[in-house]
Amino acid sequence: MPRGEISERVTPLLELVGLADKASQYPAQLSGGQKQRVAIARALASRPKVLLCDEATSALDPQTTGSILALLRDINQKLGLTILLITHEMEVVKSICHRVSLISDGELVEEADVGDFFTAPQTRLGREFLNDFLKLEPPRALIERLEASPGHNTHPVVRLAFRGDAVASPLVSRLARECGVDVSILQAKVESIQERTLGLMIAELMGPSEKTREALDYLESHDLQVEVLGHVQRNA
Secondary structure: OOHHHHHHHHHHHHHHOOOHHHOOOOHHHOOHHHHHHHHHHHHHOOOOOEEEEEOOOOOOOHHHHHHHHHHHHHHHHHHOOEEEEEOOOHHHHHHHOOEEEEEEOOEEEEEEEHHHHHHOOOOHHHHHHHHHHHOOOOOHHHHOOOEOOOOOOEEEEEEEEEEHHHHOOOHHHHHHHHHOOEEEEEEEEEEEEOOEEEEEEEEEEEOOHHHHHHHHHHHHOOOEEEEEEEEEEOOO
């Protein structure tokens, strides 16, 4: 292209990625985040229909990662450009993506809106990714005592994911009152996933086996995901 046309194409792109004042500098004079911005501007220079970003933030510190994600979000909104983002970092998916596709061994395992994926993954691999991201696991001492199947004098340990109206509902207190069980909350947290709220909890349901079964049925009848992690001895 003629030099004048190149300048007309490059100058607004450098402004878009925040590097208008770096136009005459050499790569060695740029930081890692600035080099990433150059790569994005270079890809945009060909006016693509889709921008492919392969691990765009994997080698960046958290602050720089945030600025690059903000830039990609800005590009998506200002240019109306579809961005295909390849990443294993769930925080990146949570903060910027609209849809997520989970791929394993070259096969498409799961595909959903980001809000649906984070609140109710449909596959084992999806749940593993989510659990690793949320880091909500029972204490190690309890994990060592978990038994796969219920036995004599045991009670269940459950992981609960509250969605929608269930997040603000006093389900745990109602559960204890209506089913006659004691609920020991081991861990709990609330995550904001774009416009949705996800409540997570790991708890022991303590009481006679018929009461804990009733409690599980009660939980499963409401708008939440129930996963029995195992069973522990009541007198342990």
